[in-house]
Amino acid sequence: MKTTVTLAVIAAGVQAQEVYFTTTGYTARPQCTQPPATPSYRFQPFSYTLNETVRYATSIPSPSTTATFGPGYKEAVKMMNTKLSTTTWGSWVPGETVISATDTADKYGQAAWSSQWAQASLVNYTAVGLYTTTVRPTPVPTSELVLPPRDYFGPSDCYDFPQDFAFGVAGSAAQIEGAMGLEGRAPSLLEKIIQTGEPKDYVTNENYYLYKQDIQRLAAMGVKYYSFSIPWGRVLPFAVPGSPLNEQALKHYDDLINYVLEVGMLPVVTMLHFDTPLYFLKDANISATPDIGYNNGGYWHPEFVDSFVNYGKILFAHYSDRVPFWVTINEPLLYSFNFTGINNVVHAHAQLHHFYHDVLNGTGKVGFKLNDNFGVPKNPENQTDVDATNRFNAMQLGVFAYPICLGQQYPESILNTLPGAKPLTDAELKYIRKSTDFFGIDPYTATVVSPAPGGVEACSKQNTSTNSLFPYCVTQEWTNVYGWDIGYRSDSYVYITPTYLRSYLFYLWNTYKTPVIVSEFGFPVYDESFRDLPDQLFDSPRSQYYLSYMSEILKSIYEDGVKVIGAFAWSFMDNWEFGSYEAQFGLQVVNRTSQQRYYKKSFFDLVDFMGARNGLGY
Ligand SMILES: *[C@@H]1O[C@H](CO)[C@@H](O)[C@H](O)[C@H]1NC(C)=O
Ligand SMILES: *[C@@H]1O[C@H](CO)[C@@H](O)[C@H](O)[C@H]1NC(C)=O
Ligand SMILES: *[C@@H]1O[C@H](CO)[C@@H](O)[C@H](O)[C@H]1NC(C)=O
Ligand SMILES: *[C@@H]1O[C@H](CO)[C@@H](O)[C@H](O)[C@H]1NC(C)=O
Ligand SMILES: *[C@@H]1O[C@H](CO)[C@@H](O)[C@H](O)[C@H]1NC(C)=O
Ligand SMILES: *[C@@H]1O[C@H](CO)[C@@H](O)[C@H](O)[C@H]1NC(C)=O
Numbered sequence: 001m002k003t004t005v006t007l008a009v010i011a012a013g014v015q016a017q018e019v020y021f022t023t024t025g026y027t028a029r030p031q032c033t034q035p036p037a038t039p040s041y042r043f044q045p046f047s048y049t050l051n052e053t054v055r056y057a058t059s060i061p062s063p064s065t066t067a068t069f070g071p072g073y074k075e076a077v078k079m080m081n082t083k084l085s086t087t088t089w090g091s092w093v094p095g096e097t098v099i100s101a102t103d104t105a106d107k108y109g110q111a112a113w114s115s116q117w118a119q120a121s122l123v124n125y126t127a128v129g130l131y132t133t134t135v136r137p138t139p140v141p142t143s144e145l146v147l148p149p150r151d152y153f154g155p156s157d158c159y160d161f162p163q164d165f166a167f168g169v170a171g172s173a174a175q176i177e178g179a180m181g182l183e184g185r186a187p188s189l190l191e192k193i194i195q196t197g198e199p200k201d202y203v204t205n206e207n208y209y210l211y212k213q214d215i216q217r218l219a220a221m222g223v224k225y226y227s228f229s230i231p232w233g234r235v236l237p238f239a240v241p242g243s244p245l246n247e248q249a250l251k252h253y254d255d256l257i258n259y260v261l262e263v264g265m266l267p268v269v270t271m272l273h274f275d276t277p278l279y280f281l282k283d284a285n286i287s288a289t290p291d292i293g294y295n296n297g298g299y300w301h302p303e304f305v306d307s308f309v310n311y312g313k314i315l316f317a318h319y320s321d322r323v324p325f326w327v328t329i330n331e332p333l334l335y336s337f338n339f340t341g342i343n344n345v346v347h348a349h350a351q352l353h354h355f356y357h358d359v360l361n362g363t364g365k366v367g368f369k370l371n372d373n374f375g376v377p378k379n380p381e382n383q384t385d386v387d388a389t390n391r392f393n394a395m396q397l398g399v400f401a402y403p404i405c406l407g408q409q410y411p412e413s414i415l416n417t418l419p420g421a422k423p424l425t426d427a428e429l430k431y432i433r434k435s436t437d438f439f440g441i442d443p444y445t446a447t448v449v450s451p452a453p454g455g456v457e458a459c460s461k462q463n464t465s466t467n468s469l470f471p472y473c474v475t476q477e478w479t480n481v482y483g484w485d486i487g488y489r490s491d492s493y494v495y496i497t498p499t500y501l502r503s504y505l506f507y508l509w510n511t512y513k514t515p516v517i518v519s520e521f522g523f524p525v526y527d528e529s530f531r532d533l534p535d536q537l538f539d540s541p542r543s544q545y546y547l548s549y550m551s552e553i554l555k556s557i558y559e560d561g562v563k564v565i566g567a568f569a570w571s572f573m574d575n576w577e578f579g580s581y582e583a584q585f586g587l588q589v590v591n592r593t594s595q596q597r598y599y600k601k602s603f604f605d606l607v608d609f610m611g612a613r614n615g616l617g618y
């Protein structure tokens with residue numbers, strides 16, 4: 001995929017050593033096979049055209065068959081070797097439940113549950129939004145399903161998606177559900193992490209009660225897969241093995257999954273999406289600076305592995321018959337905190353994969369989902385930059401994927417840099433090897449990498465408090481070697497970088513030899529949240545992002561031989577971005593006063609692109 005190098009000094013002022021992949025001349029037009037035409041001028045009658053050839057979105061067909069991916073609950077639960085009991089706890093009303101509950105002797109009782117909330121001591125706690133019970137869905141009016149005007153430019157590829165390509169949209173619980181202290185949910189890290197004036201996750205989009213309407217809106221657009229997360233603290237409010245299950249939560253997600261199937265869609269379930277039960281952090285300093293990642297997600301906790309595996313098995317037992325794709329932990333690097341956290345994630349993931357396939361004989365897929373804005377060397381001809389880039393990508397991806405995909409040891413860079421890092425034993429590697437059915441990647445954008453000032457080696461001997469570039473020890477930038485931005489910039493860290501996506505997919509497939517799912521990708525249009533509603537809805541830059549990325553995925557599949565088996569757009573609606581509503585990643589606008597949703601243009605464009613290429617999966 002390297003272009004022919006014609007060395008030429010293209011302009012005065014450009015230093016010879018700065019010229020890397022240069023060539024002169026204009027963009028080639030391989031599509032133009034005829035000689036250029038000559039104009040022939042003439043007069044003709046004129047009439048106004050309104051172009052009212054209205055097209056509507058095509059909703060998903062009703063299901064005709066139901067596929068099964070695992071044993072039903074009765075069979076599965078026998079394989080668990082644990083006694084499961086269920087109960088209900090009700091809802092947290094600040095100052096009330098804690099007083100009225102009298103079962104103080106029961107360590108998993110109402111009083112104990114309430115005291116978790118009291119101990120969380122959250123600021124400005126809001127119990128409910130507009131809804132306190134599931135809203136009955138109504139069909140989406142056809143007037144909302146009229147396609148928007150097309151953008152002038154667009155992809156011109158001629159490929160169709162492979163038959164079984166899994167296309168869908170994604171979201172995560174804490175970013176959309178609200179109903180934080182209702183129906184038995186226990187507090188999670190995400191309520192605690194924002195304690196200043198910024199928006200909290202207490203109410204958000206009220207999807208906990210509006211899920212049917214939200215799913216109905218996806219089906220009306222023709223989307224096949226819905227990727228969502230289940231909050232651990234709803235299912236197991238006391239988190240640990242042996243503690244009772246929350247009957248209301250189990251029913252809720254059972255109903256959600258059934259509703260997804262009823263409208264003709266398929267569910268993709270993530271078990272942990274940053275919302276660690278606060279239990280694992282109750283004595284920890286959640287503001288402490290991590291050795292690696294952004295936050296202290298409690299994955300290092302001595303009880304984490306057994307507890308997470310127990311929770312994961314419970315989800316499998318209840319839902320594996322109906323779920324084709326499972327993700328254990330979302331973007332684990334970001335909340336791993338230190339080497340212990342990483343090591344725990346690797347072990348917990350492998351145990352769940354083994355349980356699913358070796359014990360339950362599940363026929364769906366279980367995988368992970370990693371973050372890493374693809375590191376690309378500042379100068380690909382400079383070995384120092386290439387080495388720094390390999391280190392950057394290995395520390396973010398290889399740390400999980402060397403053992404899980406390849407059965408290989410943690411990267412040298414991890415072992416040599418992270419405090420307390422220890423190699424896996426041969427027996428551990430044997431057990432962990434190939435414990436994933438897909439490589440989920442959230443390749444939002446690319447990052448230009450070069451070594452840290454003073455060099456990688458010196459930096460790697462320091463620590464987070466003495467060097468802000470620790471532990472990767474690289475400089476990250478978003479301009480290329482000539483000073484141009486790497487692509488059109490969004491409201492935050494995302495730049496439109498479709499061609500880097502293609503080289504990223506090439507890198508992943510050929511390095512980790514595992515089928516790839518683009519498990520999240522999306523674009524927060526600059527300043528979108530400050531615009532009037534009609535202008536928010538006409539989101540051409542997001543369309544450009546999605547269509548160019550999907551187009552590059554097609555080229556990756558057909559021209560590079562890369563096995564990409566699915567893509568889930570982030571997000572199906574604007575949501576709570578960890579303390580903010582400003583960087584909007586959604587395919588729909590949400591009015592959080594009325595809880596009304598509005599489709600954006602990019603949603604129509606993306607689904608139309610997929611449908612035109614046989615990519616919707618039906
Ligand atoms: C109307 O649609 C036709 C056919 O697609 C196109 O050629 C023409 O440019 C459109 N006119 C306007 C004003 O958009
Ligand atoms: C709590 O709510 C009050 C009133 O709405 C607001 O002024 C204050 O900034 C909020 N404090 C925090 C920390 O969110
Ligand atoms: C928690 O960690 C932060 C950041 O490292 C530090 O500033 C703070 O003093 C710590 N708090 C406690 C109570 O240790
Ligand atoms: C899984 O397959 C094994 C061997 O074929 C069998 O012993 C076991 O009962 C099966 N488990 C379930 C849950 O069907
Ligand atoms: C390669 O990159 C490094 C670090 O960015 C720089 O110090 C070095 O001079 C470069 N080497 C060449 C041959 O350009
Ligand atoms: C990770 O952090 C936890 C909590 O602070 C600590 O107990 C553990 O020892 C740390 N692990 C390493 C390898 O530093």
Ligand SMILES: *[C@@H]1O[C@H](CO)[C@@H](O)[C@H](O)[C@H]1NC(C)=O
Nearest residue numbers: 419461462463464465466467
């Ligand atoms: C970081 O390194 C400095 C200088 O070597 C040392 O004084 C400090 O104790 C280290 N901090 C941590 C958290 O290891």
Ligand SMILES: *[C@@H]1O[C@H](CO)[C@@H](O)[C@H](O)[C@H]1NC(C)=O
Nearest residue numbers: 532533591592593594595596
């Ligand atoms: C959101 O909904 C409220 C209540 O219906 C309405 O007053 C407000 O104008 C809406 N906001 C926007 C930006 O449309």
